[in-house]
Amino acid sequence: MSKVITSREEDYSQWYNDIIIKAGLADYSAVRGCMVIKPYGFALWENMRDQLDKRFKETGHQNAYFPLFIPKSFLSKEAAHVEGFAKECAVVTHYRLKNDPDGNGIIVDPDAKLEEELIVRPTSETIIWNTYKTWIQSYRDLPLLINQWANVVRWEMRTRLFLRTTEFLWQEGHTAHATSQEAIEETIQMLNVYAEFAEEWMAMPVIKGVKSVNERFAGAEDTYCIEALMQDGKALQAGTSHFLGQNFAKAFDVKFSDKENKLDYVWATSWGVSTRLIGALVMAHSDDDGLVLPPKLAPIQVVIVPIFKGEEQKNAIDEKVHSLQKELKQLGISVKYDDDDSRRPGWKFAEYEMKGVPVRIAIGARDLEKNVVEVARRDTKTKETVSLDGLAGNIQNLLNDIQDNIYNKAQSYLNNNITEADTWDEFLQLLEEKGGFVSAHWDGKAETEEKIKELSKATIRCIPLDNKQEDGKCILTGEPSKERVLFARAY
RNA sequence: CGGGGUGUAGCGUAGCCCGGUUAUCGCGCCACAUUUGGGAUGUGGAGGUCGCAAGUUCGAAUCUUGCCACCCCGACCA
Numbered sequence: 023m024s025k026v027i028t029s030r031e032e033d034y035s036q037w038y039n040d041i042i043i044k045a046g047l048a049d050y051s052a053v054r055g056c057m058v059i060k061p062y063g064f065a066l067w068e069n070m071r072d073q074l075d076k077r078f079k080e081t082g083h084q085n086a087y088f089p090l091f092i093p094k095s096f097l098s099k100e101a102a103h104v105e106g107f108a109k110e111c112a113v114v115t116h117y118r119l120k121n122d123p124d125g126n127g128i129i130v131d132p133d134a135k136l137e138e139e140l141i142v143r144p145t146s147e148t149i150i151w152n153t154y155k156t157w158i159q160s161y162r163d164l165p166l167l168i169n170q171w172a173n174v175v176r177w178e179m180r181t182r183l184f185l186r187t188t189e190f191l192w193q194e195g196h197t198a199h200a201t202s203q204e205a206i207e208e209t210i211q212m213l214n215v216y217a218e219f220a221e222e223w224m225a226m227p228v229i230k231g232v233k234s235v236n237e238r239f240a241g242a243e244d245t246y247c248i249e250a251l252m253q254d255g256k257a258l259q260a261g262t263s264h265f266l267g268q269n270f271a272k273a274f275d276v277k278f279s280d281k282e283n284k285l286d287y288v289w290a291t292s293w294g295v296s297t298r299l300i301g302a303l304v305m306a307h308s309d310d311d312g313l314v315l316p317p318k319l320a321p322i323q324v325v326i327v328p329i330f331k332g333e334e335q336k337n338a339i340d341e342k343v344h345s346l347q348k349e350l351k352q353l354g355i356s357v358k359y360d361d362d363d364s365r366r367p368g369w370k371f372a373e374y375e376m377k378g379v380p381v382r383i384a385i386g387a388r389d390l391e392k393n394v395v396e397v398a399r400r401d402t403k404t405k406e407t408v409s410l411d412g413l414a415g416n417i418q419n420l421l422n423d424i425q426d427n428i429y430n431k432a433q434s435y436l437n438n439n440i441t442e443a444d445t446w447d448e449f450l451q452l453l454e455e456k457g458g459f460v461s462a463h464w465d466g467k468a469e470t471e472e473k474i475k476e477l478s479k480a481t482i483r484c485i486p487l488d489n490k491q492e493d494g495k496c497i498l499t500g501e502p503s504k505e506r507v508l509f510a511r512a513y
Numbered sequence: 514c515g516g517g518g519u520g521u522a523g524c525g526u527a528g529c530c531c532g533g534u535u536a537u538c539g540c541g542c543c544a545c546a547u548u549u550g551g552g553a554u555g556u557g558g559a560g561g562u563c564g565c566a567a568g569u570u571c572g573a574a575u576c577u578u579g580c581c582a583c584c585c586c587g588a589c590c591a
Contacts, residue, residue, distance in 0.1 A: 035585085054583090109589065109590095110589070110590075145591095174591090176589095176590070176591080177589095178589065178590055179514095179587095179588075179589055179590085180585095180586095180587090180588095180589085180590090185590095185591085186590065186591075190591075192591075247591095258591090259590095259591060260591085261591085262591070294591075295591080296591055297591095298591050299591095327550095329549070329550055330549075331548090331549065363549090365549095365552090366548085366549050366551090366552075366553065367549065367550065367551070367552095368549085368550085368551040368552050368553080369551085369552045369553090370551095370552085371550095371551050371552075372551070372552045373552075375551095376552095384550070386549095386550060388550075389550090396550080513590090513591095
């Protein structure tokens with residue numbers, strides 16, 4: 023663990039913000055709680071999005087788009103849902119401005135008040151289920167497997183770049199099924215899509231589990247999640263997949279006729295991941311020198327920095343670099359040749375390290391004579407002199423090594439930070455001094471969970487899937503328990 | 514909404530307690546030159562309603578009062 027990453031929260035927050043801003047991923051904007059995602063950050067998001075989108079389509083889903091605005095009455099149709107979101111909704115009340123008659127600029131025109139207020143979607147279940155009602159009549163219309171890429175707004179009290187902003191980008195899948203079992207299978211399938219994406223692409227190991235009742239999505243029967251561990255010892259929910267039962271079908275009266283012409287409500291799921299994944303990526307791998315990006319998602323996988331004096335040397339380097347660039351591109355590697363003469367090599371080295379570019383190649387006149395280049399890897403910060411012959415292939419292997427290495431590093435960090443606690447004192451001490459996940463017995467009661475949260479600031483992150491069954495006593499109440507659950511302080 | 518803190522150039526800051534020339538320094542920016550294998554150096558230059566308003570005073574970045582904004586901690590949360 024690097025030196026800035028300490029248990030003191032302010033330091034870690036500072037470090038996190040600095041990295042995001044200095045690496046050029048995002049910045050604060052003029053609007054409270056909203057951020058500007060800069061081109062480099064957006065390129066990263068596009069890479070994530072493309073890969074996820076591909077998996078959604080491979081699993082039979084289609085993309086569509088639903089409105090930003092939700093009539094207020096829709097939101098109140100599902101009781102638990104409205105209760106969960108009511109406190110953080112932005113509301114549109116008027117549709118027109120006018121010049122202030124007193125000359126103080128522009129004001130909301132009081133005559134342009136909406137009959138029914140519109141809610142800026144905090145999530146789209148309601149508007150989508152209102153639409154599904156007209157799309158679904160028969161079992162032949164099922165399953166309905168839709169995803170949308172969209173922005174949503176949740177008026178949170180406190181915000182943090184990528185982790186919790188007022189507006190954020192995400193995808194939300196909303197499916198309808200004929201049977202409960204099929205819907206549950208879909209829920210778990212999508213959870214697995216997320217887990218595989220986190221592990222294989224983000225190089226971020228996650229724990230798959232199910233949420234306790236307290237932490238469950240508003241309106242769901244069951245919320246499955248992937249939980250990741252950040253380098254400061256706090257947990258982060260990286261994705262969720264909900265089994266909604268028939269709650270929304272009943273609220274929006276979505277019924278279908280089955281093969282026996284029997285009428286029944288459909289079974290639903292919804293699942294989503296957001297730009298929060300970028301925050302997760304930053305906190306999972308970065309170090310004091312900046313971002314460390316997994317090669318599979320890095321917008322720039324290889325950067326080439328020339329080192330030269332004068333036109334002649336530059337031309338000779340250009341020639342070599344152009345053919346190398348071509349070879350790398352043929353292997354599907356994204357490469358940037360930074361021959362901007364207004365920045366010195368040292369500046370560029372530091373800059374691309376900050377941006378987390380996995381591999382840097384430096385090439386100068388001295389190297390050309392020996393037919394070599396200097397290859398530096400971001401994850402270990404090691405440098406090697408490598409022959410230009412067969413370089414492209416070697417770089418490809420190196421990128422794979424880096425992907426594996428940062429995954430393994432994160433994996434061993436996770437393994438070393440899941441600790442069992444059997445007494446309340448031990449539990450508190452672990453949270454305070456070590457952090458990470460604490461695996462402990464819990465009596466299964468919501469009020470106990472609430473009490474634990476109050477006393478320790480830790481929440482139940484999840485009950486892991488395929489959890490080992492063992493008899494024990496609740497960490498707080500001493501009541502009997504038959505399995506351990508994972509607690510942590512979380513973002 | 515409670516508790517704490519901060520507002521001085523694009524960014525980061527000194528000065529404020531104890532009022533007094535032309536508001537400090539660093540980064541960045543512009544020009545020129547020398548440089549280029551780990552964030553170059555020199556010279557010159559541009560850039561300020563000291564958060565806003567009122568008050569005290571011969572004189573306010575500095576003192577007083579009010580307001581505003583932002584940040585951190587809590588409640589809320591992907």
